[in-house]
Amino acid sequence: MISSKFDVTGKHCIVTGGAQGLSRGMAEGLLEAGCKVVLIDVQEEKLKQVVKEYQDKGYEAYGVAGNLADRQDINRIFTESMDILEGRLDVLIPAAGIQRRHLPEEFPMEEWDLVVDINLNHVFIMIQKALKVMLTQSTGGKIITIGSMVTWFGGTTVPAYTATKGAVSQLTKSLAVDCAGRNININCICPGYMDTEMCANMTQARKDECTVRIPAGRWGTPEDLKGPVLFLASSASDYLNGTAIPVDGGYLVK
Known part of the structure; x- marks a missing residue:
């Protein structure tokens, strides 16, 4: 019998970027484990298709379409999501991210700003909003941010992506210090x-x-993130805070 420490049945969750890629894989893992999940994505039609697919399987999946690069739209997105979740939020995964490739001397500033808005600013804004909910709940909450191998390395032709993912890992540590005792x-x-x-x-x-x-x-594949996400979303990780966990097939240590 699986320990109840790993049980996430009935938890209320938000996953941004949930219409595709790793974000969808993480949302799917939560849905399969019995969570109620709001998937957020800018691709409205694709999001509708994904949500319908999960609902047809009997999962409690819901979609809210919106632009995470727009701070005003994030306000609407979060409000609509919390209405769906009936005011309770147990797990937030602000996973939406984009990448743009240019040599640094040629990197367009408008693309730099877009990467920063989505990969970093939306992450903090969503976390700030989530904390205002989670801190009022006796059950607290779990927040899972998404870094990258470029949290440690420089990558190539991805200065904005590398800067934002490095920032997300440091943001995670800072927030953990302020929230671990709460x-x-x-x-x-x-x-x-x-x-x-x-x-x-x-x-x-x-x-x-x-x-x-x-x-x-x-x-790796989106499937490879399901286990780590369920661990971090469950009470099995109650004494884990501020960590950056590589899920990389051993890439980092070679």
Whole structure:
């Protein structure tokens, strides 16, 4: 019998970027485990299709479409999400992220601003809103941020992405210090090289270079994040705070 420490049945959750990629994988893991999940994404039609697919399977999936780069729209998104969740929020995963590739001397500032708005600013804004809910709950809450291998490394042609993911890991530590004694756990998952839409624009040479370094011998998939997410969303991780957990097939240690 599985320990009740890992039971997340009935928890109310929000996952941003949930229409595709790793965000969808994490949302799916929570849904499969019996959570009620609001998926947020800017791709309205794709989001509707994904939510319908999960609802057809009997899962408590809901969608709220909106632009996470727009602070005013984030206010609406969060309010609508909390209405769906009946005012209770147990787990927040502000996972939406984008990547833009340019040499640093050619990086367009409008793209820099967009990456920062989505990868960093939306993360903090959603967390701030979530904390105002979670701190009023006797059960507290769990917040799971999403870093990257570029939390530690520099990457190549991704200065904005690297800067924001490094910032997210440091933000996680700072928030954990302020929240650990108040029944809130905040931890960061740092995916390795994952076979998702985000990496589709990498050159084959770069992909091959990364694959050689992965001791597991393969790139990760959204499925590989389900276990770590369920651990961090459950009471099994109650004494874990401010960590950055690589889920990378051993890439970081080679």
